[in-house]
Each structure stands twice: as structure tokens, then as C-alpha cells.
Amino acid sequence: MATSPTRPEDEPGDLATRLMDQAMGHYFSAALRTAARLRIADRLAAGPRTPEQLAAATDTHAPHLRRVLRYLAASGIFREDASGAYQLTPIAHQLRTDVPHSLHPAVMMITDELFLRTSAGLTEAVRHGDAAFERLFGAPFFAHLQSDPAKRELFDNGMASLASPADDAVAAAYPFPATGTVVDVGGGRGGLLRAVLRHHPDLTGVLFDLAPPLAHHLLDTDDLKGRWRTQEGDFFASVPQGGDVYVLKHVLHDWPDDACRRILRTCRAAMADGSRLVVVDCVLPPGNAPHFGKTLDVTVLAIFDGRERNADEFAALLSAGGFRLTRVLPTAAFPSIVEAVAE
Structure with a gap:
């Protein structure tokens, strides 16, 4: 998420909130991965469903699922209606697995540990001028994929x-x-x-x-x-x-x-x-x-x-x-x- 330029009306508290919201962006990736793994978008294709209905279909805890969906809806991923049910938004349609140009495999790849662990090593990459991945996983990325067919398939699909x-x-x-x-x-x-x-x-x-x-x-x-x-x-x-x-x-x-x-x-x-x-x-x-x-x-x-x-x-x-x-x-x-x- 890009940070907009400072506006004259920005108060210090507003700036702090914006900065902290961006610093916590890894939780957004985790929430998006949760929705993708549970195929929430597929389950909403026929129409709005409540968190309780979605939890029953996914064998998850309804109150926790509601909170994750609320967080995603605040960024336009899904939308909560007046009855408390959730529905698809145009961007959420791309998370469906049964649509042309589905981005579900890309989201699953980008939010996988291959990428998340590597992003946590970015400081060391900047310090040493090399790839964080090899330092963390012990081999260059493509060599690692050759030794792990499941990750190779995840990457190719993504x-x-x-x-x-x-x-x-x-x-x-x-x-x-x-x-x-x-x-x-x-x-x-x-x-x-x-x-x-x-x-x-x-x-x-x-x-x-x-x-x-x-x-x-x-x-x-x-x-x-x-x-x-x-x-x-x-x-x-x-x-x-x-x-x-x-x-x-x-x-x-x-x-x-x-x-x-x-x-x-x-x-x-x-x-x-x-x-x-x-x-x-x-x-x-x-x-x-x-x-x-x-x-x-x-x-x-x-x-x-x-x-x-x-x-x-x-x-x-x-x-x-x-x-x-x-x-x-x-x-x-x-x-x-x-x-x-x-x-």
C-alpha cells in the first residue's frame, strides 16, 4: 500500500495511525490468505452469507471469522450488508477459483512462507546486497524449487x-x-x-x-x-x-x-x-x-x-x-x- 503525501490537514495522530496501519500490513496478508484458503469467495458466489453460515461450511470459529471478514471488508475485500451477511465485491470476485483469470493461485503463492519468511529477511538482504531467500532457505530460489515439487507447483500455478x-x-x-x-x-x-x-x-x-x-x-x-x-x-x-x-x-x-x-x-x-x-x-x-x-x-x-x-x-x-x-x-x-x- 502506497503512502499518500502529507496533507496540510493531517494531524500528528492521523499520521501515526496511518503509519501503524501500514506497519501492520502483514496481518492483512494473513487475513487475505485465510479467506483464500477457506475459499470464502467461492462460497459467496451464490449470494450473501453470514459468518455463522460460512463458519459452518468451513469448520471454523464464527466470531473469529467475522472479525477477519470485517477487517478485509474495510479494504474492499468483501462487503458487509445491513443484516450482517457478507457478499462479494468486484475485487473479491478475483479470489474465486472458478472464474477466468482467477488470482486465487497468485494469492496463495504470494502469502506462502516462501515469500513471507523472505520478506522478514529484507533487512539482511539490504545489509549484504544479496537475496534474503538463499540466506534463509540454504539454496537459491529456483534450486530450492527443484528439491520441493509441491512448492514448484505452487510457484508455477501462482x-x-x-x-x-x-x-x-x-x-x-x-x-x-x-x-x-x-x-x-x-x-x-x-x-x-x-x-x-x-x-x-x-x-x-x-x-x-x-x-x-x-x-x-x-x-x-x-x-x-x-x-x-x-x-x-x-x-x-x-x-x-x-x-x-x-x-x-x-x-x-x-x-x-x-x-x-x-x-x-x-x-x-x-x-x-x-x-x-x-x-x-x-x-x-x-x-x-x-x-x-x-x-x-x-x-x-x-x-x-x-x-x-x-x-x-x-x-x-x-x-x-x-x-x-x-x-x-x-x-x-x-x-x-x-x-x-x-x-
């Missing part, structure tokens, strides 16, 4: 959910060619590639990633039959050759600059001169205005030792990898599109 609202926005905002091949490098389960192929019916695609996300890819649909293939591999070693457009969505922000340069050089080695690279990440604006990228920036700092970047930082990074930044395009969602040409 990332697919978090990315889902942006997939159509990116596919609609960027002028992909009418024909040719799009290579989605580190594309996870392929939500973006699916959206691109649906927007451009004469394109073909390659979904490139590690085995765990590929095992649950989203491309095997009747409308895309014969237009895609998957390929397993490590983007630090090599990527598929022969593509016309290469996409890196939410890849570079996971890594520090030296690792990003390695990824970019691997992509460049597979690309012909003049081929396009499309980077989908937040592009940080200047100044103090709120921006979701600033939240993500601190998140990836603690977990991966990654970072969000501004346009100048992207230009320098791309140049070191053999590319020239040509333009930055906004989308209707939180990430932007950074286009570059292989030189």
Missing part, C-alpha cells in the same frame, strides 16, 4: 495466475507479425503464447522452459492444433533457433544484470540480424508516484536478487546483450513491452 491478466493485454498491445514463429523463452505454462497465437491465427509458436512447467502447459486446445511445440531446456545454455520474434516475459526481472546479460547473449546467438526481442516486464517510472513495479522490485530483490528496471537501464542491458532498444509500449495491465532488435 505465476500463471499472476501473469494471466497481462497475457491478453500484451498480445493485443504488441504488433506481432502476421506470419512466422514466436519463441517464448522461459514461457512457463504458455499463457502468453496461447494469447498471442489466438490473436494472430497464422503465427506458430515454440514454448521453451524447464520440464516442470512444460508438463502442465496450456497450449493443447482445439483452436491451436498444429501451431505450436514445446522444447525443454535452460536459457542460460541455449534457446531454439529460427524464430522471428523472441519473447522474455517476467524473466529478466528475476535476475541481476550479469545473469541477464548471459540470457540475452544466448538469445542473440539463436537470432538472425534484425530479429525482434520482446521483453515484458515493469518499466519503472521516475518520481514518487505509486507503481506496482516498485512493489515487485522489492519482492524480487529479496527472493531472487533480481530487479525491475527503468527504460535507460533496459537500454544499457540490451545493448550489452547485442540488441538495440527501439521502443517501450504500455499495456492495459501492469507490465510494459520493451522492444529490441538484434544487431
